[in-house]
Ligand code: ADP
Ligand code: ASP
């Protein structure tokens with residue numbers, strides 16, 4: 182069994198949804214098809230909940246009307262038969278009624294989560310009806326019945342596995358081999374509707390893959406694989422054909438928007454290859470992510486950046502020659518369930534970064550007990566990833582050389598063999614990404630070519 186996940190842009194218009202059908206029916210192998218919401222839907226639903234929260238009913242109503250018009254138009258152009266169009270229009274009426282009801286009663290985080298879950302519910306429903314219209318034997322599985330989180334917001338893999346395997350076996354007996362389900366949405370430990378965070382459908386796909394022991398997880402998107410730099414910030418990026426799980430995990434975690442940060446973890450744990458493919462250009466090779474081979478040479482493969490980073494520096498004379506200082510600092514972060522990304526220490530100061538500002542004030546208040554605490558927000562971590570790059574001669578020199586014009590706030594080197602990270606102020610990010618790209622990928626390639 183393979184998992185096929187299609188992102189919002191892959192479903193962006195009716196023509197693309199037809200393309201997706203073509204891709205998944207290219208062979209007769211059984212597959213699970215995970216869909217996100219059609220592009221723009223989740224953004225609009227979040228906007229609606231924001232206005233719901235602040236009590237801005239006219240804007241809320243306007244967005245709801247726009248959403249209804251968008252889907253009415255989509256439905257008109259998606260199906261060929263009048264009966265499918267009618268069925269879908271009736272679904273749309275109920276769907277809109279549900280959202281309107283939710284946004285007319287009082288706001289709560291539960292109502293917000295329920296509203297934003299609607300995007301995946303409609304995209305999968307419309308897609309399943311399209312399969313039906315084309316007489317393709319598909320089955321629609323409700324993610325809210327199997328995708329669950331525990332008290333720590335961690336997916337319950339065993340529960341997912343038990344339910345899914347049972348449902349799939351029942352369906353296979355009825356000769357159904359295409360299973361369509363929603364990405365992103367799930368239930369929390371008390372059974373309320375929740376989600377896996379923005380871009381979470383990738384994570385759904387790998388959780389399902391791990392749960393059912395899939396042969397491969399394919400992530401289909403609007404670009405031909407993971408590129409060696411962020412194509413939104415840098416021109417001349419190119420797709421990388423092979424990455425290891427560790428490299429891909431670092432890239433996803435440190436900002437490559439193409440993958441949700443947690444996607445690689447279940448795949449790596451169950452040793453399931455992950456393939457990135459382009460819906461717009463299915464012939465392109467894409468990126469294959471697998472376990473590392475022993476003999477892979479040292480090479481810099483990609484650069485990514487993560488925004489919204491907060492740097493915290495604690496300067497304390499008490500740190501001088503003291504042991505147990507870092508443990509006490511870490512305990513504060515543990516208390517507020519705030520993960521630390523980068524860390525550097527000197528004899529009298531420790532600098533670290535976080536990306537979750539939720540408990541910043543409490544953290545700073547407690548850290549001040551240890552010493553003077555400085556906070557800088559609007560920082561970006563730039564992460565240079567590759568196979569054993571810290572063993573490659575001259576990489577650090579090329580990085581410093583590229584960044585000579587850009588103030589660097591922190592450097593992390595040696596924490597992982599596959600990753601060197603630097604912290605820069607966010608307004609300098611674009612320049613840093615471009616300078617590193619030029620130095621690590623363009624100039625040296627030209628030099629190597631000129632030698633041959
Ligand atoms: P989907 O809707 O399919 O989930 P996303 O928008 O989440 O797609 O991810 C695809 C986008 O990620 C691309 O269009 C590209 O702009 C962006 N992106 C950022 N970094 C990279 C990278 N290193 N390689 C490829 N795409 C990237
Ligand atoms: N629809 C959700 C979002 O926009 C999940 C996803 O796209 O993967 O964040």
Ligand code: MG
Nearest residue numbers: 188380438439
């Ligand atoms: Mg995405």
